[in-house]
Amino acid sequence: MLQRIAVAALLSVAFPAFAQNVPAAYPADYAQTITAARKEGKVVIYSALDTKAAQPLIKDFTALYPDIKVEYNDMNSTEMYNRFIAESASGQAGADVMWSSAMDLQVKLVDEGHAMSYASPEAPKLPQWAVYKNQAYGTTYEPAVFIYNKRLVSGNDVPQDHAAFARVLNGETDKFKGKVTTYDIEKSGVGFMFVVQDTKYFPGMKDLEKGFGAANYKVYSSTGNMLEKVSSGEHVLGYNILGSYALVRAKKDPNLGVVLPKDYTLVLSRVLFIGKNAKNPNAAKLWTDYILSTRGQKLIGSDVELFAIRNDVDAEYTAASLNKQLGNNVKPIPVSSEIVAYLDPKKRLDFLNAWKAALAAK
Amino acid sequence: MATIAKPTLEVAAPRPAAAFVGSLPRALTIALTAFAVLAPLSLIVYQSLLSAPFFDAAKRVGLDAYAFIFADPDFWSAVRNSLLIAAGMTLIAVPLGAVLAFVMERTDFPGKRWIEPMLLVPSFVSPMVLSFGYIVAAGPVGFFSIWATDLFGGAPWGLYSIAAMAVIAGLTHVPNVYIYASSALKNLGSDVEEAARIAGASPFRVAVSVSLPLIMPALLFSAVLVFFLGLELFGLPLVLGDPEGHLVLSTYLYKLTNKLGTPSYHLMAAVAVCIVAMTVPLVLLQRRLLQNVRKYATIKGKAGRLRELPLGRWKWVAVVLIGAWLFVSVIVPMTGIALRAFVTNWGFGVKLAEAFTLDNFHSVFEEPTHVRAIWNTVLIGTVGGALTVACYTAIGFATHRRNDGWSRVVDYLVLVPRAVPGLLIGLAFLWVFLFFAPLAPLRQTIFSVWLAYTVVWLAYGMRLISSSLMQVSTELEEAARTVGASRGRISREITLPLIRHGLLGSWLLVFMIFEREYSTGVYLLAPGTEVIGAQLVSLWQGGAIDVVAALSLINVVLVFIGLALALRFGVKLRD
Secondary structure (H helix, E strand, O other), X not given: OHHHHXXXXXXXXHOHHHHOOOOOOOOOOHHHHHHHHHHHOEEEEEEOOOHHHHHHHHHHHHHHOOOOEEEXXXXXXXXXXXXXXXXXXXXXXXXXXXXXXXXXXXXXXXXXXXXXXXOOXXXXXXXXXXXXXXXXEEOEOEEEEEEEEXXXXXXXXXXXXXXXXXXXXXXXXXXXXXXXXXXXXXXXXXXXXXXXXXXXHOOOHHHHHHHHHHOXXXXXXXHHHHHHHHXXXXXXXXXXXXXXXXXXXXXXXXXXXXXXXXXXXXXXXXXXXXXXXXXXXXXXXXXXXXXXXXXXXXXXXXXXXOOEOXXXXXXXXXXXXXXXXXXXXXXXXXXXXXXXXXXXHHHHHHXXXXXXXXXXXX | OOOOOOHHHOOOOOOHHHHXXXXXXXXXXXXXXXXXXXXXXXXHHHHHOEOOOOOOXXXXXXXXXXXXXXXXXXXXXXXXXXXXXXXXXXXXXXXHHHHHHHHHHHEOOOOHHHHHHHHHHHHHOOHHHHHHHHHHHHOOOOHHHHHHHHHHOOOOOOOOOHHHHHHHHHHHOHHHHHHHHHHHHHOOOOHHHHHHHHOOOOHHHHHHHHHHHHOHHHHHHHHHHHHHHHHHOOHHHHHHHOOOXXXXXXXXXXXXXXXXXXXXXXXXXXXXXXXXXXXXXXXXXXXXXXXXXXXXXXXXXXXOOOOOEOOOOHHHHHHHHHHHHHHHHHHHHHHHHHHHHOEOOOOOOOOHHHHEOOHHHHHHHHOHHHHHHHHHHHHHHHHHHHHHHHHHHHHHHHHOOOOOHHHHHHHHHHHHHHHOOHHHHHHHHHHHHHHOHHHHHHOOOHHHHHHHHHHHOHHHHHHHHHHHHHOEOHHHHHHHHHOOOOHHHHHHHHHHHHOHHHHHHHHHHHHHHXXXXXXXXXXXXOOOOOOHHHHHHHXXXXXXXXXXXXXXXXXXXXXXXXXXHHHHHHHHHHO
């Protein structure tokens, strides 16, 4: 044993590049990237996923590359954006990797030239819509779901698709008055993005909005708050909730039920890119490839409890399992310029005003 | 109308050179204070006049931001709600806090030592967590509400109205008034009260007509501060106002972060400038009321012994009053949080015994960042708090007994930062650390968080110190001066020892306030400098409410231990 360690140590001193195995099918010069990354010694990540949830990834990455320290900063997606643009304007880039569920803000940063071009060797394994300009990558496959309180709602009152949600609200308005919840689309970027997609796929959106208004729906900016309130019974139905968080909680919480809408299920993908002025660009590349690799994706689909985006991994939560359940009705939000359209203030305000008007409709 | 320094103070005019050396520390203190306050604030004002982030090349100068918010009906409803809540909570917190301080400091109320730490609880729990505790305990499906429904067929209260928010904010800000009033009362000789007592006044009459008027400066300061805090209130309306869509100024500002998709700094800054503008008349009013502070000086050369006032049958009134307040503002939310920390789920139809778990605590201690956050939070409260009090004391001496223009500038300077919502002032500090080169290397250290906290809470600690300073009568300082002591020596050897209670109280206050601060540090955090408050914000957003509850409970328990220790120490000093 000792001998083997000694040999390994000797080898790593003599041939640092070979101490780390280059994964199969990676370009030959990848060894140089690894060597350079080890010299950098750390990678700084800004992420909207909290540290606790990301811990398995951090541990596994460190096991793979023991010389590279992961400095993981969790903050909400707006803080990430604010910090990132201020830091780059002052010339003190803080983040090597930006990893956030605010897909639109991420794409906007890429469009404004804040990302480094990097063709990850893992990219061909991703769906095409998840690769943007070889700069940004979709890494997860998180459905938007309905949630309900199992003790208080049952049978036909549990909507299985969008039309049923609208029907329940408009048909049994009194029963659900003040008991339905969703994101405040003025405060939550993710919530806004979901309803924009809804208007694309669901022709009865106006009815649903009217139903929200009639049932005096309650809006929040925090997913946790909504899960808590539906679980406790203060509210009983939740719309467009980020499924990755909801399913994790539902596993431990007997009150909480989760429905993947049958007509179509929106899917959000956490977008990752490397900062253009990253101080540790090579380590950032390793992190990116790791997250997209089978090894990283497997963890994402199991311990991290998000959904793996790759079709070729086997885990509890994967795109493959979701697609199998729902067939062609999974509608991923593409990592593309399309989603940035509503960051135009005028367009966004118009949408918000139309939404408010529809809520008030009789 | 400015009062000019009394000629008696100027015994001999120092030579010009000596005067320069003597005034150097003062000038330096004022300059540093001005920089620390004005750097972030001027960035905010400048930002409010632009059309894009100030570091963006595409920015234009103009008043568009103001035009936008003034045309937005949400803004006006937020202004109205903020004023209502701030006024309501001031009206509740100040009288209650004053009476509480009188009872605790001046009377033979039973079990004071045990009750005092309890009184401070609401002020060191992050309001976000406190409000969440209220929801678990007394929300629509909270356990108190379910009991009430079983007993009376309905809960006669609601949590989500403006009135409820004002009441909760008022009750939970009582400690802020209490700590000012009690520290002022500590420095008050009891001879006048005894005189009133002998003349036949009831304890209530003594409080209202004798003791409380004597500590008017402290009460006025705390009233203005509580009102400021009311304008800045964020966590409470975020959690309790959300469901009904009630906006206040800070939650309106928060909403502007995302309303246009990308953060609209110019709009946020414009709202902040409006809030600051609202505080100006308040400060002017306060200064007017306190023009002649000398009449409140009560520590004189011949000190009266402190004697406790017997409450007699008023004892029961006091017991009921304090008991009721403790129940509503401490026991209800704390049981809510404690309960939530030990269960997986709760609410309608849940048997709590079946939901019991210790996992929430395991997840806190398994996570190195949480453990680090706990240590850092304790550190920034104790060591950081002590440093902060030292800074505040320096500023206090720089303005003490100097009724010149500079003192007035400082008086206003220290008040303003707290009027700006924490999230935005934190962001402004990030800008300062990024764009002001000499400070840049310190950005990723805990110093940045400490500086931001210290500036934001200037008003708090400073006022406590200056109201103690005011109670030191000039005759003691004059006596020292006539025997030839320099200003510095008088400060060190006469004034400083006399205000030690004030400094201790101030340290305690700063400690508590730093423990619970949650929004200011958000933008300044880096690995290794995590604090619990900011951690809670990000956990709350993501959905890990189990961990939020467990971490808050740990926070409360830790601080409670620290507080009890400090108070024991304080009690010793009181003799």
